[in-house]
Amino acid sequence: MAFGWIDEQADARRRAGLVRTLRPRPADSPLLDLASNDYLGLARHPEVTEGAAAAARTWGGGATGSRLVTGTTALHRELEDELARFCGFEAALVLSSGYAANLAAVTALAPHGSLIVSDTGNHASLIDGCRLARAGTQVVAHADPDAVRKALGTHGGQAVLVSDTVFSVDGDAAPLARHAEVCREHGAGLVLDDAHGLGVLGDGGRGAPHAAGLAGADDVVVTVTLSKSLGSQGGAVLGPARVIDHLVNTARTFIFDTGLAPAAAGAALAALRLLRREPERAARARAVAAELHARLSGAGLRAVRPDAAVVSVCAPSPEQAVRWAADCRTAGLAVGCFRPPSVPDGISRLRLTARADLSGAQIERAVRVIGETRP
Template sequence: MSYAPFDWIDDAARRRADAGLVRTLRPRPSAADVLDLAGNDYLGLTRHPEVTSAAAAAAREWGAGSTGSRLVTGSTALHAELERELADFCGFEAALVFSSGYAANLAALTALTGHDSLIVSDAGNHASIVDGCRLSRAAVAVVPHADPEAVRKALRAHCGRALAVTDSVFSVDGDAAPLSALADACRENGAALLVDDAHGLGVLGEGGRGALAAAGLAGGEGIVATLTLSKSLGSQGGAILGPAHVIGHLVNTARTFIFDTGLAPAAVGGALGALRLLRREPERAAGAGRVAAALYERLTAAGLTAVRPEAAVVSVRAPSAESAVRWAADCRGAGLAVGCFRPPSVPDGISRLRLTARADLTDEQIAFAVRTVVATAPVSVS
């Protein structure tokens, strides 16, 4: 009998198809063809001329790639500028730029914990946090979603080094973490608090300075933030912000910093251009929130079930994974791109469409998006 080592892959593919969970890659359409509410371009800066010009200028000066890891040849003067300006903008002492937000979360969780540590992680945290917990070698306690008392109890039961980790804004439903209460629980038990502010930067806080700034927690000795440059800043990459001695520790110990190729200069330049634009036009942050509120109010008024947004994510419930896929496809066919979240991406098993608000949307575009989602909705949710 011959042995086929990958037969199990075909079996797994059949099970995914039967469950309606097959994922496919699709090229992103031109902005002229589809209104994009599926991406995370919260401030509408990805195609902004000032941002794209900054990216192009960086590529011309420093090259298409960074040529090596940050500790060898992958750091440029532009990387250092971005780190200084990010830290200053968000209210932290220092920052460190990574090739992605995913790599930043892996770095923070593995380098700031260890086999003798405890990580307390919210059940709704992003996959990059889940993977960082798995790689950390620490004991991990997964607690109920947005439950500071559960975090407090888990920390109280542990003797030794500990860290609590949470998204600031959860990517599935767009709800915000109770950061002040979580910080209190950590402070009472001598634990650090790590906050992934990917969906808060550029949307929350004064002028878009982020969820930690909004909560008055930015710059605290026991506070570390991770974020992405690929959402509100319209570029690509990630960063960790915190006390200078924490950032120095990461430079020397974080494997996804030491052994990864540095972020490409064009991405650094684009992010820096977007950050400087946001400093000059802080009203963009409030604009994203207004658009999210308008989408929520109009969709719920039409009879759909949506979660009230606390930042720029609007989540609309679907009756099943299969119907969510069809709904998103029908929206795309009508000229509207929306996200489709279903198991295993959603921990509660509830499938959703996810619309991401953009500060640059016109009222006509908002009205078109609402009409399209409502008109294509499965009968059982309308």
């Protein structure tokens, strides 16, 4: 029978407690949200939603084609220019998602005969980029510059280190300055996914590379998402103008994909301008994360100290993590639940988002619910 193996895999997932399900949320959910990636609380901000609506009224519901045909509007160019300036880079290229941005950057910058060095904790989109690239790949120990140095030392040609800046599972930060030092010793490039750093780290939320003094360097390329701190949809690649031009001409997820919808571009641009006007939002997100960690740890829970706005709490098993998250939901709190194979170390977790717009009372309520429902 065609696709008969699917049933076998479904049975295996059920036995392991790893079945995923879709749960549509209502527009007016009563749950306290610590599950989304809306770090700055901008997804429903009136300026952001009006930015989306105005762009749709002006440019239409869709981009109408690929960026190289009819899918580039003046709005896309405006967003790219302002995003590059804000983050401290020469140029930017907007794509339809952060996933597409990572695939574009990794595949276009790792040609046949070159080497990719990839952190074992990298996001799935970077891993898939490594798999699709024509280069060879060495996976190295998590956040370990010495392991990077050793890997680069085995290769005499072109090479690139690929890493998240803030890892999505535990919210820990990569040692960017040391990584850059090692790459420069070997003449290697550095491709960084700042999905969880933009809007949270750096001066006024300019990102982890900006905080590390790497923004604008000619050997550094950064990818970002527009769907987390900026509360919209889409992704972008930031870097030297010649790198961006190379992507325009070679990156398949840019060339052959429909351009980002104008509404998403308009929302992201409005959010970016709001963040530039209210830079304190970034510091507030970090403060909320620190408070969540302190309170959860004080309650006897095993919480990982956050470097940005992600706080994870370890669970005893995949099944108990699922039940814990469900019990939180029943008590009015939405939390993320990460289980294998989404976690590289095999440890299941609750994943909490420290949103900048959370009040002290909401933080207290979240900690109380998580503590009362613990397995």
